[in-house]
Amino acid sequence: MFQFKNSAKDLDASVEYLEFLRGVKISIPMLLGIIPFALVLGTQAAQKGFSAIEVPLLTGLNFAGGSEFAIIEVWTQPPQLMFLLLITFLVNSRHILMGASLAPYIRHLPNRKALPLLFFMCDESWALSITDAHKNNPRNPYAGFSVFFYIGLCFALYVMWVVFTTLGVGIGAFLGDVSKFGFDMAFPAVFLVLLRGMWKGFKPALPWLISLIAAALAYLYLPKGWYVLVGSVTGIIAAILFVGDEK
Structure with missing residues (x-):
């Protein structure tokens, strides 16, 4: 009995690990689009006076690229905090609806696990995980939702975003405004792909x-x-x- 229980636990851990890796793998094409505009954000932030420490704080604590670009666009010295807060709220307000639509898929989890999942949610992980749930179980997508697939997506997207926005600070010092190379087109391109997938x-x-x-x-x-x-x-x-x- 003891060996059987251990085997079941090992099997569950193996499945969870494979689902995590599947999430990372599925995110790779998306990452190739994210890297260029992560670099653009980093270089633009550096041009506005952000340091290599402040940029990962911005992108890591407010994991939402759209509002980060908006903040950098209107950044002044000294910063107009209320205006920045208002822009951040408005641009990120879509996350309220996204979180509400994701909640039924993770309602079986305790808050200590569900809340971190919502914090790391972004447009890409939200769209891909819900689409995957519908493919896994068209009749009952809630049962088809894979938490560890979602975690794999969030992990890859979060790490890549924070790392490459930070690298953008250093790259900007050498190349200047990288948007002149067309990197900024990656941002609308990724959202067009997401829109097409959810059309x-x-x-x-x-x-x-x-x-x-x-x-x-x-x-x-x-x-x-x-x-x-x-x-x-x-x-x-x-x-x-x-x-x-x-x-």
């Missing part, structure tokens, strides 16, 4: 389009940095209106 028709994607148009107009006609606020608020309002319309 459910034109109507659900309308908030994205409305937010894009509003942000583009604000970028052209409003003071620097305001396009972030305008695009975020417009996208949130559009999402609320369309969700309410569907109900």
Whole structure:
């Protein structure tokens, strides 16, 4: 009996390890897109006066690339803290909905385990893990969700993001603004891939389009940095209106 229990535990650990590795493996194509704009963020932060210690604090404690780019874009000396907090909240507000949609998949876990999973959640790990759950069990995706697959995704994405944003500080000192090499195109490219993978028709994607148009107009006609606020608020309002319309 004792040997049987140990064998079962070993089997479970082996499955969990394989699921973790599967998550890391699946993330590799995504990482190839993340590395360039991680370097861009690091170089832009360095140009705004961030040090090699401050950049990993920014990217590690606020694991959300969109808001980090927005913060760097409007950063001033001295920083306008309330404005930065408002931008961070608006850009990251999508995580409220993402977290709510992920919660049913991890509701069986105690808070001490579930809360760290939510902290390390990002657009890529959220989208890939939920898509994987639907593939594993189309009839009951909640049963098809693999926690260790999700952990593998989060681990690879988090480590790569923090490491390469930090490396961007040093690279920027040698190359200057790396966006001139087209690295900044990786950021919208990754989100287009995610949107394509989660495409459910034109109507659900309308908030994205409305937010894009509003942000583009604000970028052209409003003071620097305001396009972030305008695009975020417009996208949130559009999402609320369309969700309410569907109900």
